[in-house]
Amino acid sequence: MDFNLSDEQTALSDSLSRFIDYHYSAxxxxxxxxxxxxxxxxxWRKLAETGxxxxxxxxxxxxxxxxxxxxxxxxxxxxxxxILDPWLPTIIVARIxxxxxxxxxxxxxxxxxxGGQVLIGFAxxxxxxxxxxNHCETRAVPEGGGGYRLDGAKAMALGVGGxxxxxxARTSGAADDPQGISVFLVDKAIPGLSRQPFxxxxxxxxxxxxxxxxxxxxxxxxGDADHAFPLLQRIIAHACAMLSSExxxxxxxxxxxxxxxxxxxxxxxxxxxxxxxxxHRMADCAAELELARAxxxxxxxxxxxxxxxxxxxxxxxxxxxxxxxTAAVRIAEECVQFHGAMGLTQELWVGRAMKxxxxxxxxxxxxxxxxxxxxxxxxxxxxx
Amino acid sequence: xxxxxxxxxxxxRDDVRAFLADNLPQPLCHAARMTPSVFVxxxxxxxWQAILRRKGWLAYSWPEEExxxxxxxxxxxxxxxxxxxxxxxxxxxxxxxxxxxVLHRFASPAQKAFFLxxxxxxxxLWCQGxxxxxxxxxxxxxxxxxMRDGDHYVVDGTKIWTTNAHLSxxxxxxxxxxxxxxxxxxxxxxxxxxxxxxxxxxxxxxxxGDRELNQVFFDSVHVPAANLVGAEGQGWTxxxxxxxxxxxxxxxxxxLLMALxxxxxxxxxxxxxGGGTLCDDAxxxxxxxxxxxxxxxxxxxxxxxxxxxxxxxxVGPKTALTGLYTATIRQDIDRLRLEAHGPGGLRLENHRxxxxxxxxxxxxxxxxxxxxxxxxxxxxxxxxxGSNEVMRTIIARTVVNL
Numbered sequence: 001m002d003f004n005l006s007d008e009q010t011a012l013s014d015s016l017s018r019f020i021d022y023h024y025s026a027x028x029x030x031x032x033x034x035x036x037x038x039x040x041x042x043x044w045r046k047l048a049e050t051g052x053x054x055x056x057x058x059x060x061x062x063x064x065x066x067x068x069x070x071x072x073x074x075x076x077x078x079x080x081x082x083i084l085d086p087w088l089p090t091i092i093v094a095r096i097x098x099x100x101x102x103x104x105x106x107x108x109x110x111x112x113x114x115g116g117q118v119l120i121g122f123a124x125x126x127x128x129x130x131x132x133x134n135h136c137e138t139r140a141v142p143e144g145g146g147g148y149r150l151d152g153a154k155a156m157a158l159g160v161g162g163x164x165x166x167x168x169a170r171t172s173g174a175a176d177d178p179q180g181i182s183v184f185l186v187d188k189a190i191p192g193l194s195r196q197p198f199x200x201x202x203x204x205x206x207x208x209x210x211x212x213x214x215x216x217x218x219x220x221x222x223g224d225a226d227h228a229f230p231l232l233q234r235i236i237a238h239a240c241a242m243l244s245s246e247x248x249x250x251x252x253x254x255x256x257x258x259x260x261x262x263x264x265x266x267x268x269x270x271x272x273x274x275x276x277x278x279x280h281r282m283a284d285c286a287a288e289l290e291l292a293r294a295x296x297x298x299x300x301x302x303x304x305x306x307x308x309x310x311x312x313x314x315x316x317x318x319x320x321x322x323x324x325x326t327a328a329v330r331i332a333e334e335c336v337q338f339h340g341a342m343g344l345t346q347e348l349w350v351g352r353a354m355k356x357x358x359x360x361x362x363x364x365x366x367x368x369x370x371x372x373x374x375x376x377x378x379x380x381x382x383x384x
Numbered sequence: 385x386x387x388x389x390x391x392x393x394x395x396x397r398d399d400v401r402a403f404l405a406d407n408l409p410q411p412l413c414h415a416a417r418m419t420p421s422v423f424v425x426x427x428x429x430x431x432w433q434a435i436l437r438r439k440g441w442l443a444y445s446w447p448e449e450e451x452x453x454x455x456x457x458x459x460x461x462x463x464x465x466x467x468x469x470x471x472x473x474x475x476x477x478x479x480x481x482x483x484x485x486v487l488h489r490f491a492s493p494a495q496k497a498f499f500l501x502x503x504x505x506x507x508x509l510w511c512q513g514x515x516x517x518x519x520x521x522x523x524x525x526x527x528x529x530x531m532r533d534g535d536h537y538v539v540d541g542t543k544i545w546t547t548n549a550h551l552s553x554x555x556x557x558x559x560x561x562x563x564x565x566x567x568x569x570x571x572x573x574x575x576x577x578x579x580x581x582x583x584x585x586x587x588x589x590x591x592x593g594d595r596e597l598n599q600v601f602f603d604s605v606h607v608p609a610a611n612l613v614g615a616e617g618q619g620w621t622x623x624x625x626x627x628x629x630x631x632x633x634x635x636x637x638x639x640l641l642m643a644l645x646x647x648x649x650x651x652x653x654x655x656x657x658g659g660g661t662l663c664d665d666a667x668x669x670x671x672x673x674x675x676x677x678x679x680x681x682x683x684x685x686x687x688x689x690x691x692x693x694x695x696x697x698x699v700g701p702k703t704a705l706t707g708l709y710t711a712t713i714r715q716d717i718d719r720l721r722l723e724a725h726g727p728g729g730l731r732l733e734n735h736r737x738x739x740x741x742x743x744x745x746x747x748x749x750x751x752x753x754x755x756x757x758x759x760x761x762x763x764x765x766x767x768x769x770g771s772n773e774v775m776r777t778i779i780a781r782t783v784v785n786l
Contacts, residue, residue, distance in 0.1 A: 001386065001387055001388065001389065001458075001687060001690070001691040001694070002385055002386050002388075002691065003385055003687075003688045003691050003692075004385070005385070069385050255784065259785055259786060262786055263785075263786065273786040274786075276777065278786075279776065279777060279780035279781075279784070279786050280773065280776040280777070280780065282780055282784045282786060283708075283775075283776035283777070283779035283780045283783070283784060284776065285784075286705070286779055286780075286783045286784050287705050287709065287779065290681075290685060290702060290705055291677075291678055291681035291682060291685065291709070292681065294681040294682070294683075294684035294685045295677060295680060295681040295684065297385070297684060297688075298680065298681070298684045300385070301385055301386065301387055304385075305386075319673070319676075319677050319680070320677075322673070322674070322677060323674065323677040323678070323681065326674065367670070367674065368666075368670050371669075371670055371673035371674070371677075372666065372669075372670070374673065376673055376676040376677060376680065377641055377644055377645055377648070377676050377679075377680065
């Protein structure tokens with residue numbers, strides 16, 4: 001048993017913390033957020049140049065072959081920045097292309113994606129999906145010549161500002177069948193695609209998509225038709241573990257900030273922290289945070305361990321996000337409450353952080369979606 | 385980062401697992417599962433202790449020079465974890481795990497030679513005399529007095545919430561030997577034979593129907609001065625030493641995980657409102673899943689603490705959280721189980737034991753009979769050994785730094 005970070009992991013954490021210090025002051029973040037795409041492309045290139053996306057890619061495709069533990073370390077360090085950059089859709093898209101794409105697709109995209117030079121959005125979730133990865137009503141009907149006709153709607157495409165989108169669509173089966181889902185790489189200029197950008201809670205931008213009679217060529221499909229579900233499960237499970245790690249990074253800063261506030265803010269002639277009711281509520285927050293942290297470490301360890309069956313790895317990752325998201329929202333609400341009216345101002349970090357945490361809790365499904373049908377405790381697993 | 389045991393620890397775990405598979409009698413496991421109170425009945429734990437003793441594993445938490453196994457913290461943890469997964473009954477902690485470490489560290493050679501073998505043999509059954517009617521969470525305010533009179537102490541006062549005092553022949557007590565100094569400094573650690581004239585035990589009726597806790601009265605009880613452990617005024621130090629020994633090395637999550645496994649298994653067959661089985665009740669299953677996650681998180685948390693101890697690192701103040709976790713998760717499980725059994729869980733059977741030839745007549749499911757008394761008894765978890773409120777105050781001070 002070893003719960004320590006390696007020297008490399010500590011260095012990774014330090015360098016990303018420095019990135020946050022240099023590039024994510026409140027003013028810098030507000031400026032980036034004010035742009036149409038909701039982030040600063042220059043900043044994103046700089047973050048990509050630290051090797052964040054490369055770390056998520058395998059060595060055989062030119063990546064750094066980072067483990068889930070490495071990614072946990074990275075995202076935890078980035079957390080306090082409340083970063084707006086499209087690391088999430090980029091890593092998801094890059095991994096899908098890496099793990100399912102053709103040699104030509106890999107050549108065309110992977111390196112530039114990893115360097116932050118191009119951006120591809122990711123669109124899977126739909127209005128009736130509730131975070132179930134098997135849900136996909138958008139249809140892709142084969143046409144003559146190997147192309148497809150896409151029809152449907154996507155509730156939230158992440159990663160705005162690039163020229164392309166990775167869209168899931170159903171090539172066979174009914175709305176909730178795991179079998180029958182495929183992935184398509186679609187140019188945003190394609191006729192029949194309408195996009196409505198909207199702001200998410202943290203100020204980043206997503207798009208709603210409507211696809212009406214969109215014709216794509218034979219080279220648009222990524223991987224085999226009908227078989228995208230296991231790929232999505234694997235890659236979204238890793239994404240959920242990363243989002244949970246980011247939440248832990250945010251929560252650590254939030255607890256530290258709030259404790260500092262309670263030690264220094266004086267009312268009724270005493271420090272707020274001298275009131276037992278606040279002490280005990282903070283103790284409960286600390287207790288919940290430590291459980292969440294332990295589950296995130298567990299998920300990262302499971303995802304990094306080839307001896308554990310994939311399905312169990314994913315259950316650990318989704319479970320971590322279920323617990324982490326729920327705890328994050330509860331702790332954030334408490335911390336905002338303890339800051340009084342100041343906690344409701346856009347000026348203070350704690351309120352902005354709560355918005356990112358609420359978003360994390362709901363991305364790719366809420367706690368209910370993440371636990372549905374999953375037997376979380378496996379004897380084979382706990383008796384290891 | 386990895387969760388792997390060393391090859392030596394892995395081999396040790398296999399030994400423990402094989403031993404349990406071959407030597408743990410199933411009736412004892414069943415009895416342990418069907419015991420709604422915190423501690424199992426003496427006939428159950430004594431039978432199990434005798435088996436462990438023959439193997440040389442009863443004193444698994446003792447150092448080798450005191451007749452123990454001399455296991456490492458990791459080995460002790462593995463042993464407890466495997467016992468929990470095998471549903472082994474708990475051993476009698478009062479003598480083996482609460483008193484023995486104090487004797488190891490503070491007792492005279494004569495005291496060790498007399499008491500330690502009798503703890504192992506089961507000849508002495510111990511109870512713990514700490515809490516008093518006016519000294520619960522605020523233990524340092526205890527008032528039971530021990531006045532030196534020649535080669536004896538004369539003890540007057542009362543102890544309360546004394547688990548199994550009615551079954552014990554010895555009690556270890558914190559007593560006040562000096563009222564003129566700071567409360568913590570006037571406390572001493574005294575070993576008292578329950579057969580001494582002047583001691584009386586009266587049962588405390590609990591809401592669960594279990595007969596487990598007592599009040600013990602001391603009326604001019606003459607205790608040989610030789611039964612004082614360490615020096616006068618050292619009692620508080622010893623009580624704190626014991627807490628430090630316990631801290632960080634806990635192994636509570638595996639038992640909780642097993643209870644959750646059983647509940648999930650029961651959900652496969654328990655009828656749900658609106659038809660089907662409880663597995664079809666998405667709301668219940670989600671709440672069960674969230675408690676499972678908390679228990680899995682706690683399991684990792686305990687593993688990390690053990691890894692720290694094994695690596696010789698100082699375990700941080702965060703280990704104070706385990707008490708809060710154990711109580712909260714335990715009670716969450718009991719609440720869910722009560723709900724799971726629906727009307728069947730409303731029965732409160734007062735007869736004990738709930739297993740064996742003398743078990744009450746079975747109406748419906750056996751586990752349903754356990755739900756209510758366990759729910760009621762396990763309210764104790766958030767009160768005993770430092771209430772949740774005391775724990776939160778400690779956590780706020782040491783973890784949150786308020």
